[in-house]
Amino acid sequence: MPYTSPVSDFRFLFDHVVDLARATETELYADATPDVIEAILTEAGKLCDEVVAPTRRAGDTHPAVLENGVVRTSPGFKEAYQQIAEGGWVAIAASPEHGGMGLPQAIATAVNDMLSAANLSLQLCPLLSQGQIDAIEAHGSDAQKALYLPKLISGEWTxxxxxxxxxxxxxxxxxxxxxxxxxxxxxxxxxxxxxxxxxxxxxxxxxxxxxxxxxxxxxxxxxxxxxxxxxxxxxxxxxxxxxxxxxxxxxxxxxxxxxxxxxxxxxxxxxxxxxxxxxxAGMKAMFTMMNNARLGVGAQGVGIAEGAYQHALAYAMDRKQGATASIVDHADVRRMLASMKADIFAARAITLACGTAIDMARATGERDWDARAALLTPIAKAFGTEVGMRVADDGVQVHGGMGFIEETGAAQYLRDVRVTAIYEGTNGIQAMDLVARKMMDGGEAAFALLDEIEEVAETARATLPDLATPVWQATETLREAVEWLVAESNMNARFAGSVPFLMAFARVLGSYYHLRAAMAEPEGSRARLARFYITRLLPEHAGLIAHARSGAEDLFAITPDDLAA
Amino acid sequence: MPYTSPVSDFRFLFDHVVDLARATETELYADATPDVIEAILTEAGKLCDEVVAPTRRAGDTHPAVLENGVVRTSPGFKEAYQQIAEGGWVAIAASPEHGGMGLPQAIATAVNDMLSAANLSLQLCPLLSQGQIDAIEAHGSDAQKALYLPKLISGEWTxxxxxxxxxxxxxxxxxxxxxxxxxxxxxxxxxxxxxxxxxxxxxxxxxxxxxxxxxxxxxxxxxxxxxxxxxxxxxxxxxxxxxxxxxxxxxxxxxxxxxxxxxxxxxxxxxxxxxxxxxxAGMKAMFTMMNNARLGVGAQGVGIAEGAYQHALAYAMDRKQGATASIVDHADVRRMLASMKADIFAARAITLACGTAIDMARATGERDWDARAALLTPIAKAFGTEVGMRVADDGVQVHGGMGFIEETGAAQYLRDVRVTAIYEGTNGIQAMDLVARKMMDGGEAAFALLDEIEEVAETARATLPDLATPVWQATETLREAVEWLVAESNMNARFAGSVPFLMAFARVLGSYYHLRAAMAEPEGSRARLARFYITRLLPEHAGLIAHARSGAEDLFAITPDDLAA
Known part of the structure; x- marks a missing residue:
């Protein structure tokens, strides 16, 4: 089942949903012209489709092995890695001073997404190099930078x-x-x-x-x-x-x-x-590495979701059953596929918005953009990987019995993506980060984002009232939850509902980005997908917020003895 | 991590939640006295804990193989199967006429649950025999019954x-x-x-x-x-x-x-x-086999959830981190464990209520009980397996990085249980069955069940208002959804939200059974768990029902071309 990188989706998201132009109009990213971005995405997509994706299954069926103290990787990995490195794809956001391309992090996030879809196991290698490059750029001595950065950026070292x-x-x-x-x-x-x-x-x-x-x-x-x-x-x-x-x-x-x-x-x-x-200061330096890696892991989740979606869609389009042209005409199969696609859009928009915020912070030095990036990072990581797991799981389900057979390849996506909810800080850790550290500003960064959503929803009310109204209402519900949260001084009360809170926040953010997509194409395919998301998936936020606001008392009333009873 | 069959949970559920006594007070099940039930559950639990569970990992690490046309099963399977057979556990609900014990299906469901937790792969073998026994009992000739049933019931043949x-x-x-x-x-x-x-x-x-x-x-x-x-x-x-x-x-x-x-x-x-x-009449006969197997598969999901929960709880209780006595004191870990336990209770209660309805139908011949069993079967199957997947997934998450390492054993639960949402009719097929065939009575069976819930909730209002009120309200919301459903003549409009509808129905049913548990032990551990479920998990039903009632238009507006765009 060949994978095709969704290059035009990224272009659409950059142009109409996350406003990457704001960053590329700054001096820092002046080289990232529309033509350059187009060329970068197209070339990266080609590499992923033609070179990297064909190695995905071999990674699963022929795991890396340790032989006499030396690790031998899966067939085809070395050659594919070398093409990644030789093409300059290891760290495209790294500083030009040491051989990087200095491209926006949003573009790097798109490339990570495509590489992950093509082969998550292999992509993890350059992703870790990217984090190390960030850490050395930020904390290394000049001699360390001069010695290590060119080698890491070129991919000669990892x-x-x-x-x-x-x-x-x-x-x-x-x-x-x-x-x-x-x-x-x-x-x-x-x-x-x-x-x-x-x-x-x-x-x-x-x-x-x-x-x-x-x-x-x-x-x-x-x-x-x-x-x-x-x-x-x-x-x-x-x-x-x-x-x-x-x-x-x-x-x-x-x-x-x-x-x-x-x-x-x-x-x-x-x-x-x-x-x-x-x-x-080791933890501080490590956090530089991890924050970047967290956004990268979110993009891994989205990439796997894309791969699993394409795999399932191709199967469903081809699978005849009963009187239907294909099983895509079965309502429940179409519901699964539409949910998958709608969730991928939402999660991808969040990762790219996070990347864009990082770029704006770098380009403008404005603290508000730093705060926006910091707020979005745990959401991008946890929701991106959650969507990765859900979509891969639905992908198996769309295949029916075939989905459980390893040869089909659907199960690999599900097994592979499972780790992304665990590493670089479990999703529970991300949620704690969101409700504690990221709310130390009294909710300022969150409120600024919610204000932005409501402003856009107000504008959209005239043309797309059936979409704009529920988005506005959900944002208000989320705002009340944030207000509750920042007023709650008992941290356990925040933590007890932190994962549902993060997921509710992501649901609402997703509706915002879908709404923007619909505004850009009010009669098009994207508006239909937005309508599906806002009608069917957004309502989930209310139950999640009820959970998030339950406090800790009833939870800690359940003692370890109760759990073991 | 040793597995311990939750024998006392089954006793509690039979006595206080699903009213098995109604069935055991009939002539058909007169032999199933409280002492007999206690002995059966205890002995089955012992077999599962001591004989079957120790073979679980070997099934994963040493798969069955085909050698020269002959299948050789995993180490220890033959011996464990023989003890299952020799103990008479293959088909305890089968008719005594051919060597069965004639026990209630509810008890057989409990035994299937325990056997699945102990070793799902192995349990599948007697589960299939049970279905075949049902089919032959219902449709076989006298000669076929005389020849095959004793051998299948004794487990000599499968x-x-x-x-x-x-x-x-x-x-x-x-x-x-x-x-x-x-x-x-x-x-x-x-x-x-x-x-x-x-x-x-x-x-x-x-x-x-x-x-x-x-x-x-x-x-x-x-x-x-x-x-x-x-x-x-x-x-x-x-x-x-x-x-x-x-x-x-x-x-x-x-x-x-x-x-x-x-x-x-x-x-x-x-x-x-x-x-x-x-x-x-092959399909008719096959449906006899499948309906029974569907309840059995629901019990498989619950059993795996139990096994995964015990595994995760033992790890969490033992795992020290930071200043806490164990990670069970971390709010998010406790939230996961409490959710797992609360969902297991809900799903298990639904399978046992379904088993009890089958028993009542057999014992009384009343059509209402047949209808109740038919209504609950797809819910028991789909929700039981959904809970199996969610709990096994949370079980991996509780383990953190260890969860992704195969040796830990947590991942096996997740990989094993995944098939249960697919076989015996995918969960999508179950949901279609619920909103179509099982609503051909105009919703009568559903309304009868909702009436029962509201009656109990009314009674509970005096003593447990904080639990009874939301249960009553959720039931009303579900009732409106059923009314909408049966009035909807466009089947695709029903099918488009059938899975969310089934999950919402299960959520509400789960709250009912939790409420009954709390009524039996208003100051005890079960009331605390019920409070957690009703406060935090039940609110999910509203979003699911909004999805379920969205109709098909927006879904089918998303064309195959849109999906491929």
Whole structure:
């Protein structure tokens, strides 16, 4: 079932839904002309369709393996990765100073989306490099930038993130890995890290690990963590690779999905590393990496949803049954396909709006755009991956019995996408971030966004009242929930409904972007899809908000003994 | 992570929620005294915990294989199956006339639930035998009953259902398999059937296939289908096995889950079979088998949910993080666990209410009970399996990164349960059945159930107003939806929202059963869980009903071209 990158969807979203032009009219992105964007999207789409997508199934059926301490990746991965790298696609948003294209993050998000649809396991490799590039750009020394950035941006070297330890999952502050000064400016890094995606591989010549570890005498918790850059092979100043570092892959995990992505248990045994950023500022640097990666993971969810949707649609169009031309004429099959498409649009718009906000923040330096990006990041991550899971699940269902057979390929999307709701901070962690940290401004960023929605809905009332009115009303309901939230000082009361709150916020945001699409094409296909979404899916927000506003009392009244009863 | 059968939950549900006593007070079930029920549940629970559950992981890691035309099942399956059979657990509801225990279907449903939690792949084998026993009890000749029922009930032989052909999935009427009279009362059955669960194996000595096929000159469509009993080895009148029949396993499917259940492509090449029921009445007979199996599959979903819940709870109770005693103290983890438990209760109550309605129909012969059972069957199947999927998915999420690692065992629940939403009629087919066939009475059966709920809610208002009021209101909203539905003569308008309608119906039913539980224990653990469900999960019904009542126009306005755009 060939995958076709939805290039024109991205163009439409940029032009009519998320206003990318605001960013590309700034000096910073002056090179990103409409022609350039068109060319970038088209070329990326071609690469994904023709080079990357054909490797997807092999990643599943021939997982990466560890042989004599060396990781061998799935058939075709090395060649496809090299074409990604040679085309300059690893980090198109990276700074031109070190070889990047300096394109808007919104465009990079679109490319990540397409690459993920084509092969999630493989795309994870450049996504991690992107995060590492961001971290080094923001926190690395000039020498580190000069040495590492060109190699990472070109894809000759790849990056990893090393946070998790066996005893410390989401609670990163419990990490025990150690770093001791060697006296020559380098450090000896020791410890075990788990869930290291692309911890080792054969698709590029070097692997650069960013490792959180504790210096001697460092305090407990996250404040005692520093960040170290630990390369697999130690480069000289020119980037020529020297000795192998003292680190190894202990084992690869056998996972539910993304079999093509080698997930390593890494062991560092006085491995040579260099401090990135200040001592004790490791979490801060890591957050730079993670925030970007969170938007990237949201785009992974959307990409997988797109792949699963196309796969299911092609099957349904081809499948005859009874008197119908195809099963697409069955109401329930059409409902599933329309829901899938409508949700993909909503989730994709949120990721691109988040990317655009990042671009606006970079281009204008305005704090409001920073706040907008910060607000949208957890929503983009959690809703993008939630949509990825739902759509992949519906994709299996559209296939009927065939969906459960591995050869069909539908199940792989569902197994692969499952991890996206877990890594880079579980979706529960995203929701906590949204209702706590992202509401520390008293809801200012949220209210600004809700004001924008209501303003657009007011405008749309004249021409599309049946769509504009429910969007406006849902936004008011959401506003009341935000007001409740910021007034609630008991954090557990916020947390107890945080996931439903995030999902309600995403539902409403999705209706806003659908409304904008309908305004751009009031008689077209996009207005019909918007009508479906607003009539059938948006009403979900009310139940979610009721849940979100329930507080914590009834929840904590259910004791652990009750749960075990 | 050991599984413990929730025996006391079943006792509570029978006694306080679904009124099984009404059935056991009838003459038909007079033997099912409270002591007998207690003993049955306890013994079944022990078997599941000690014998069956330990084989679950091996089914996943060592799938059934086809070797030289013979299926070899997973390690430990044969021994566990034999203990199931020897204990008389294959078909406890089967008629005592042929060796069954004649127990209520509600009890059989509880046992199916526990067996599924312990090992879904293995449980599927006796579940199929149960369906075959029902079909032969209802439609077989006296000779067929005398020959086959004792062997199937004892588990010495097992049963399969052969409906699906490669070109005919849910559209069974397109089946092409043929049967020609041999002149001696037997028939030569030829054709290929796919997705035949337990189509061959080594856990019992014979496999009896019920095969839908067409007699010469039979009309097109479902009316031309007759049902044939085609044994793997042809028995003589005493049940002694003779020659191998002319049938074979072409291949086994590689599936997303239930690896321990051999899913065969079967080839019949003039295999000897015997007509069950009248010529052309194959679908009718098959529906007897399927209706029972549908309730059974609903119980599978609930069982898997229970297994996944226990697995996640044990992990969460044990997992320390940060300053908390365990991650159960994190609000979002507790929310997930409470949702899982509350949904399991709701779905389980629906399956047991359905079983009880079947028992009442059998015991009293009253048509109202038949109608109640018919109404509840698609809800029990679709909601039971939906809850199975959601809970297994949350179970993975509670585990965090560990959930995605196969060794943990959480992912197996999710992969295994996925098929239950597809087989025995996809959940979309169940929803169509609910809004069409099950509403052909003008909504009478539905209204009778809603009347019952409102009556109980009225009674509860005095003591539990905060629970009774929303249940009553939700029931009214559902009543309006049923009224809308039965007045809607355009079937596509019903079908377009049929799945959301079914889920809304289940949500409301779940709140009813939770309310009854709270009434029985107003200060206890069950009331706290009911409060959680009614406050947080029940509000979902409103959005679902809005979706259900949207009609078909906006849906079919989205053309196949729009979907492909």
């Amino acid at each position: 990056g990893t993130m090393n946070l998790t330890e066996p005893q410390a999952g989401s609670d990163v502050g419990a990490a025990r890995a150690k770093a001791e000064p060697n006296g020559d400016g380098s450090y000896a890094v020791s410890g075990q890290k788990i869930y290291i995606s692309w911890g080792d591989h054969d698709v590029a010549e070097n692997v650069c690990h960013l490792v959180l570890a504790r210096l001697p005498g460092a305090p407990e918790g996250t404040k005692g963590l520093s960040l170290f850059l630990v390369p697999k092979y130690i480069p000289d100043e020119d980037g020529t690779l020297g000795a192998a570092n003292s680190l190894r892959v202990v084992s690869l995990e056998e996972k539910m999905g993304i079999h093509g992505s080698p997930t390593a248990v890494m062991e560092y045994d006085r491995a040579t590393g260099w401090l990135v950023g200040a001592e004790g | 049963g399969t259902m052969n409906l699906t052909e490669p070109q005919a999935g849910s559209d069974v009427g397109a089946a092409r398999a043929k049967a020609e009279p041999n002149g001696d009362g037997s028939y030569a059955v030829s054709g290929q059937k796919i997705y035949i669960s337990w189509g061959d194996h080594d856990v019992a000595e014979n496999v009896c296939h019920l095969v839908l096929a067409r007699l010469p000159g039979a009309p097109e469509g479902t009316k031309g289908l007759s049902l044939f009993l085609v044994p793997k080895y042809i028995p003589d009148e005493d049940g002694t096995l003779g020659a191998a029949n002319s049938l074979r396993v072409v291949s086994l499917e590689e599936k997303m889950g239930i690896h321990g259940s051999p899913t065969a492509v079967m080839e019949y090449d003039r295999a000897t079979g015997w007509l069950v029921g009248a010529e052309g």
